[in-house]
Amino acid sequence: MAQAPLRVGLLGYGIAGRVFHAPLVAATPGLRLDAIVTANPERREQARQEHPDARLLDDADQLWRAADTLDLVVVATPNRQHAPMARAALAAGLPVVVDKPLAPTAAESRALVDEAARRGVPLTVFQNRRWDGDFLTVRRLVEAGELGRVSRFESRFERWRPAIKPGWRESAAPGEAGGALFDLGAHLVDQAVQLFGPVERVYAEVDRRRPGAEVDDDAFVALTHARGVRSHLWMSAVTPQLGPRMRVLGDRAGYTTYGLDVQEAALRDGGRPDKPGWGEVPPEGYGQLGADGDLRPVPTEPGRYQDFYAQVAAALRDGTPMPVDPRDAVATVTLIELAHRSAAEGVVLPVPPLA
Secondary structure, three states: OOOOOOOEEEOOOHHHHHHHHHHHHHHOOEEEEEEEEOOOOOHHHHHHOOOOOEEOOOOOHHHHHHHHOOEEEEOOOOOOHHHHHHHHHHHHOOOOOEEEOOOOOOOHHHHHHOOOOOOOOOOOOOOOOEEEEHHHHHHHHHOOOOOOOEEEEEEEEEEEEOOOOOOHHHHHOOOOOOOHHHHHHHHHEEEHHHHOOOOEEEEEEEEOOOOOOOOOOEEEEEEEEEEOOEEEEEEOOOOOOOOOEEEEEEEOOOEEEEOOOOHHHHHHHHOOOOOOOOOOOOOHOEEEEOOOEEEEEEOOOOOOOHHHHHHHHHHHOOOOOOOHHHHHHHHHHHHHHHHHHHHOOOEEEOOOOOO
């Protein structure tokens, strides 16, 4: 007999919940979006139209009271609520997916990971950019030795948003974990570590460029990896001309690609990963491999955000590993904290051993 789908409760129906988590859960075989928690009337109506079979709940307490009707909880709330909502899910015995960052501080992140281990309840973090097509392409080229020995990795998430948008992401309250370094840097740092391993030293420049900005909107982070690679990472809301999305330099060749992965825009437009052509980049969007004077386009790997929740479902069914080890999220927040401190003190900082 076919197994019943795993029932998923979603906390939050803002950009993260509505654009990313809800459609990805709904498109994953073996999962069912069973409940959505949001008190916002407009978002409730959106949820009702987009996921008519899901229960709509006003607050998290209603979800915890119905914990025995669920198999998984997804935390897609503002950053300040990630840690308390994840702790509540763990206390209810429910496996939990937490949107990045896991928590506003490394200490809180580490405490969550320890609590999940103590309770024996699965915990993972939504680092969806590990399934970006450009990242998958770079990883393939690096692992195949196409670039030779890599010396430098450049990666950018740049935007042109000269006007400040209202909302918690622009709030200076420490618990909000707002600003470009937490918002975009959580992806860039995670990708760099996934590609080139542990980091020994951190240097950063973090600024508030827009008038009235309360949090960083422009940042540069340099990571020195133990294997010798230097990752140079830019994240900005004040870039009127965008640089390459990624540039990787090795002693045999380089690889440069422009433009963001296509999956986020597709999700915003109502696309779903169970449709043909998902995540594919047309030839005119391919990156270039080689050295100047001898460059060739390289097909971009199709993006695969759907793999995240497919692996979550497999982990809960079969006991395989969750798609993202939550200890990786602790490392990411640790590096972000060091970057903020480096910028404030104007120094290069060593990375302490991670427990």
